[in-house]
Amino acid sequence: MVVGAGMVGAACALYAARAGLEVILVDRGPVAGGTTGAGEGNLLVSDKEPGPELQLALLSARLWRELAGEGLAGAIEYEAKGGLVVASTPDALASLTDLAAGQRAAGVDTVSVDAHRLRDLEPHLAPGLAGGVLYPQDAQVMPALAAAHLVRASGARLEGGRTVTRILRGRDGAVRGVRTDRGDLLAPAVVNAAGTWGGDVAALAGVGLPVLPRRGFVLVTEPLPPRVRHKVYAADYVADVASDSAALQTSPVVEGTAAGPVLIGASRERVGFDRSLSLPALRALAAGATRLFPFLEHVRAMRTYLGFRPYLPDHLPAVGPDPRVPGLFHACGHEGAGIGLAPGTGLLIAQSLAGRSPELDLAPLRPDRFDDPEHPDRRAEEAAPWTR
Numbered sequence: 001m002v003v004g005a006g007m008v009g010a011a012c013a014l015y016a017a018r019a020g021l022e023v024i025l026v027d028r029g030p031v032a033g034g035t036t037g038a039g040e041g042n043l044l045v046s047d048k049e050p051g052p053e054l055q056l057a058l059l060s061a062r063l064w065r066e067l068a069g070e071g072l073a074g075a076i077e078y079e080a081k082g083g084l085v086v087a088s089t090p091d092a093l094a095s096l097t098d099l100a101a102g103q104r105a106a107g108v109d110t111v112s113v114d115a116h117r118l119r120d121l122e123p124h125l126a127p128g129l130a131g132g133v134l135y136p137q138d139a140q141v142m143p144a145l146a147a148a149h150l151v152r153a154s155g156a157r158l159e160g161g162r163t164v165t166r167i168l169r170g171r172d173g174a175v176r177g178v179r180t181d182r183g184d185l186l187a188p189a190v191v192n193a194a195g196t197w198g199g200d201v202a203a204l205a206g207v208g209l210p211v212l213p214r215r216g217f218v219l220v221t222e223p224l225p226p227r228v229r230h231k232v233y234a235a236d237y238v239a240d241v242a243s244d245s246a247a248l249q250t251s252p253v254v255e256g257t258a259a260g261p262v263l264i265g266a267s268r269e270r271v272g273f274d275r276s277l278s279l280p281a282l283r284a285l286a287a288g289a290t291r292l293f294p295f296l297e298h299v300r301a302m303r304t305y306l307g308f309r310p311y312l313p314d315h316l317p318a319v320g321p322d323p324r325v326p327g328l329f330h331a332c333g334h335e336g337a338g339i340g341l342a343p344g345t346g347l348l349i350a351q352s353l354a355g356r357s358p359e360l361d362l363a364p365l366r367p368d369r370f371d372d373p374e375h376p377d378r379r380a381e382e383a384a385p386w387t388r
């Protein structure tokens with residue numbers, strides 16, 4: 001039983017079915033009705049520092065390519081367009097070059113791009129940049145389509161419009177299924193793929209998982225002829241992603257889409273589930289994007305939308321079995337990378353469900369890590385309790 005039919009739940013359903021399991025996918029709304037339908041579809045290795053998240057991103061990049069190669073590429077708008085990270089100063093370029101060296105050692109393809117060659121790759125980039133790094137493995141999909149097609153390909157029994165209100169457990173404490181507002185659904189294993197609401201679903205089983213919302217806005221321009229060829233962003237984006245601050249961060253990623261509009265995303269701030277429009281966030285996104293691509297100054301923004309990333313305090317998702325509740329698995333907390341990291345997560349969950357050893361070490365992603373009094377983010381919580 002997979003709770004949550006977003007991108008991550010869809011990937012768990014697909015790989016569990018491919019491992020020979022019978023899968024029920026339950027969601028209180030439609031497929032992709034959560035954060036998956038409210039974000040963007042960048043599949044990035046470029047913004048990950050060496051470590052477990054990068055390993056998961058590399059595994060996922062390989063699986064996305066395989067899924068595209070199975071005939072899904074057109075349906076999910078998969079584009080292997082590559083990412084271009086640019087630095088505006090020599091200092092920023094030095095840090096970017098250091099990061100790229102570490103990523104290369106971890107298996108990422110990187111190509112240094114001199115300042116005078118940047119405009120060969122992106123003719124409309126601002127002049128005067130110090131240089132950049134090209135990441136050929138970065139790609140993109142259309143998230144809602146990708147989730148829907150993975151659900152369909154899984155053949156899972158989809159139970160939409162059913163809210164899970166309890167995780168059922170037997171006398172031995174092991175999972176027996178879930179209670180929903182429309183009756184019980186029984187299963188020997190439950191995967192919590194409830195994204196930003198993953199902490200609430202964990203609580204239904206009586207365990208803690210501190211998933212918090214990290215709000216993001218995306219600006220959408222009017223449709224344009226193709227002018228932005230890669231995913232383009234400034235080097236300081238990586239620091240913003242890794243930041244623990246609750247305050248607004250807005251180094252934009254600029255990308256063209258098949259339909260013509262340019263997407264400028266996305267801001268990051270921890271303000272709970274506040275859906276009100278933030279002009280400061282939108283202004284900062286627009287200013288950052290026009291610094292990279294001056295032609296955008298003369299382009300109209302058509303609309304904006306927002307979503308809530310599932311944030312865990314150490315910026316790593318919770319993936320794997322929960323040692324506190326036999327039969328409970330977690331696949332949530334992927335913050336701003338859940339589309340990119342979904343297939344790898346799905347495969348690792350399927351391997352765990354099938355009793356095989358997972359392809360990557362799940363220790364850094366273990367769901368009970370915040371119970372550990374020595375965990376650095378546990379200590380941070382004691383110093384400054386998280387607020388919802």
Ligand SMILES: Cc1cc2nc3c(=O)[nH]c(=O)nc-3n(C[C@H](O)[C@H](O)[C@H](O)COP(=O)(O)OP(=O)(O)OC[C@H]3O[C@@H](n4cnc5c(N)ncnc54)[C@H](O)[C@@H]3O)c2cc1C
Nearest residue numbers: 004006008034035036039042164195216307337338339340
């Ligand atoms: C502005 C913005 C831009 C982003 N850009 C990118 C990007 O470029 N690349 C990238 O990789 N990621 C990006 N992300 C992050 C990405 O969207 C998320 O990490 C991802 O969508 C999480 O997917 P999920 O399946 O875990 O969660 P969700 O899509 O939120 O799915 C969880 C599901 O669980 C269901 N659910 C919750 N509680 C219950 C319950 N009790 N009973 C039944 N169902 C329940 C919900 O209805 C929901 O459908 C972005 C996010 C935002 C907000």
